[in-house]
Amino acid sequence: MEIVQLVVNGVLLGGMYALLGVGMAMIFGIVGLTNLAHGEFVIVGAYASTLLAQGMGVDPILTLCVTVPMMFLIGAGLQYALFNRAMRRGAEPALLVTFGVSIILQDALLLLFSADARHAETAYGLATVRIAGIDVSALNLVLFGISVCSVLLLSLFLSGTYAGRAIRAVSDDGRAASLSGVNVRRIYALAMGIALATAAVAGLCVGMKWTFYPSSGGRYLLIAFIVVVIGGMGSIPGTLLAGMVFGLAQVIGGANYGLLISYLLLLIVLTFRPKGLLGK
Amino acid sequence: MHDALLSIEGLTVCYGDFPAVSSASLSVAAEGVSALIGANGAGKTTLLEAAAGLHRPKAGKIFFQGEDITGLPPEEIVRRGLCLVPQGGRCFPRMSVEDNLLMGSYSPRGRKNARQSLERVYALFPALMQKRKAPAGSLSGGQRQMTAIGRAFMADPKCILFDEISLGLAPVVIHDLYERIQTVNAEEKTAILLVEQDTEKALVLSDTCFVMLKGSVTLSGPSGKLRPEDIRSAYFGI
Numbered sequence: 001m002e003i004v005q006l007v008v009n010g011v012l013l014g015g016m017y018a019l020l021g022v023g024m025a026m027i028f029g030i031v032g033l034t035n036l037a038h039g040e041f042v043i044v045g046a047y048a049s050t051l052l053a054q055g056m057g058v059d060p061i062l063t064l065c066v067t068v069p070m071m072f073l074i075g076a077g078l079q080y081a082l083f084n085r086a087m088r089r090g091a092e093p094a095l096l097v098t099f100g101v102s103i104i105l106q107d108a109l110l111l112l113f114s115a116d117a118r119h120a121e122t123a124y125g126l127a128t129v130r131i132a133g134i135d136v137s138a139l140n141l142v143l144f145g146i147s148v149c150s151v152l153l154l155s156l157f158l159s160g161t162y163a164g165r166a167i168r169a170v171s172d173d174g175r176a177a178s179l180s181g182v183n184v185r186r187i188y189a190l191a192m193g194i195a196l197a198t199a200a201v202a203g204l205c206v207g208m209k210w211t212f213y214p215s216s217g218g219r220y221l222l223i224a225f226i227v228v229v230i231g232g233m234g235s236i237p238g239t240l241l242a243g244m245v246f247g248l249a250q251v252i253g254g255a256n257y258g259l260l261i262s263y264l265l266l267l268i269v270l271t272f273r274p275k276g277l278l279g280k
Numbered sequence: 281m282h283d284a285l286l287s288i289e290g291l292t293v294c295y296g297d298f299p300a301v302s303s304a305s306l307s308v309a310a311e312g313v314s315a316l317i318g319a320n321g322a323g324k325t326t327l328l329e330a331a332a333g334l335h336r337p338k339a340g341k342i343f344f345q346g347e348d349i350t351g352l353p354p355e356e357i358v359r360r361g362l363c364l365v366p367q368g369g370r371c372f373p374r375m376s377v378e379d380n381l382l383m384g385s386y387s388p389r390g391r392k393n394a395r396q397s398l399e400r401v402y403a404l405f406p407a408l409m410q411k412r413k414a415p416a417g418s419l420s421g422g423q424r425q426m427t428a429i430g431r432a433f434m435a436d437p438k439c440i441l442f443d444e445i446s447l448g449l450a451p452v453v454i455h456d457l458y459e460r461i462q463t464v465n466a467e468e469k470t471a472i473l474l475v476e477q478d479t480e481k482a483l484v485l486s487d488t489c490f491v492m493l494k495g496s497v498t499l500s501g502p503s504g505k506l507r508p509e510d511i512r513s514a515y516f517g518i
Contacts, residue, residue, distance in 0.1 A: 162386055165375070169383045172372035179332060179366060180431065181358035181387030234374070 005134050010248035012140040015147035016205045018243025020220055021227030022151055023198035029234030030171040030191045033083060034095050037102035039221030041196050044105060045071055045203020046212050047113060050120040060120040060208055067200040075196030079189040102217060109214035120207035143205045150201045155236045167191055171234055226262055230269045232276020241277055285310040285439055285471050291340035293330045300326040302495040308439060313465055313472045315482035318492030319515060324475045325367060328441045332364035333357040359387045361438035365445060369428030373417030377408050380416050380427050384434030393436060401430040404460050422453035433464060442474040458485055493517050
């Protein structure tokens with residue numbers, strides 16, 4: 001029974017990890033940019049959700065109605081105004097610009113909200129649900145639902161709409177996409193907007209699950225990185241699977257060995273399946 | 281020149297300091313098939329790519345349907361009904377055949393009738409119908425070229441530029457592809473400008489032929505009436 005409990009917890013956590021990775025994977029695969037500020041964007045989302053929920057006295061989940069569109073606009077705007085320009089000069093300048101953004105965001109958060117730990121409180125934060133003889137944390141269940149729904153929604157968008165197809169086309173061959181009538185820079189902005197929207201949702205989950213500080217971004221950047229590499233670039237099923245694998249590693253390893261097991265997994269995947277579990 | 285669908289006037293395109301195309305002029309009539317031939321490095325591909333908006337010309341003008349399209353980005357040119365099937369097809373390898381085709385109808389003019397266009401492309405290339413769910417990267421060279429051609433048809437264009445669709449394909453496949461292109465030209469009145477290595481084939485397929493040498497158009501005229509010795513001297517410069 002204990003093993004089942006462990007697996008369930010791991011999988012539930014895995015949904016969140018997949019959501020953390022999916023925004024990173026999108027920017028990696030489509031825009032061709034390593035976004036070192038992704039962790040900070042997640043934390044910005046966490047602050048936005050936590051403060052809004054406290055301020056208005058509502059459930060943190062409801063704040064998504066505000067934070068998701070807000071982060072989408074920030075992402076699209078940043079891509080237009082900043083990253084597109086930097087990318088014209090090559091991959092390294094663009095990488096440095098995202099690093100700069102991550103430092104600016106971290107310091108801005110510190111300035112605005114101090115170094116105090118924050119957490120988004122919910123009524124069901126400590127409740128458990130008993131399903132088929134297993135105790136499952138209600139919070140984990142909710143977060144899993146939010147995460148997996150977000151990832152599936154994104155997947156549907158990418159496969160079934162003109163804009164989604166255009167995003168995939170640009171990631172396959174930007175020049176051929178422009179010959180099909182796609183404005184590539186606009187698609188980059190759309191992709192960055194969506195990536196930040198996923199960061200907003202991931203931020204909400206982080207805020208509800210753990211305490212966070214202005215400096216927590218690096219931790220989530222690392223998780224996103226590991227999930228992207230294990231899952232394979234640009235593969236949403238791969239990212240989901242990688243999230244679950246990573247979640248299991250965390251739960252099995254516990255506080256002491258969780259990260260160690262994750263790194264070992266990363267090494268093994270890089271050695272034997274360098275394109276990721278489901279990468280082609 | 282005024283009734284031409286696409287007219288290129290004194291076009292010069294440079295890679296750095298090197299002029300790949302230098303004051304080249306040609307015009308494509310509405311509804312016709314034109315061929316552009318020339319030796320390797322004569323500037324045929326660069327000329328087509330410049331017309332599609334992939335290169336910014338250093339000098340000269342490009343008019344499409346009487347409007348100046350010089351310097352417009354590729355997506356804007358597709359929107360107006362001028363499509364390029366680039367060398368090698370350039371399908372989206374990780375996307376399914378059907379998604380590749382649907383990408384062709386991305387611009388507003390194609391999106392209106394996307395479903396009908398899709399059925400028409402499948403009728404034209406039944407092989408694609410069978411492979412519609414397969415990733416384009418898994419197709420044979422001929423099928424990939426079909427996908428690229430079908431993708432261009434999906435945009436409901438007034439004029440399509442084909443850059444050496446026969447490259448690396450078997451003669452039977454090439455014959456088949458050109459037959460389909462002629463069908464579309466006859467039925468939809470889509471004007472065609474094709475670059476072809478096989479001079480004889482180009483002359484048979486087209487109504488009008490242009491010969492390029494070292495970046496300039498050295499000979500043009502009705503394909504049936506050009507004399508072989510003139511073509512030879514325009515082609516080789518001797």
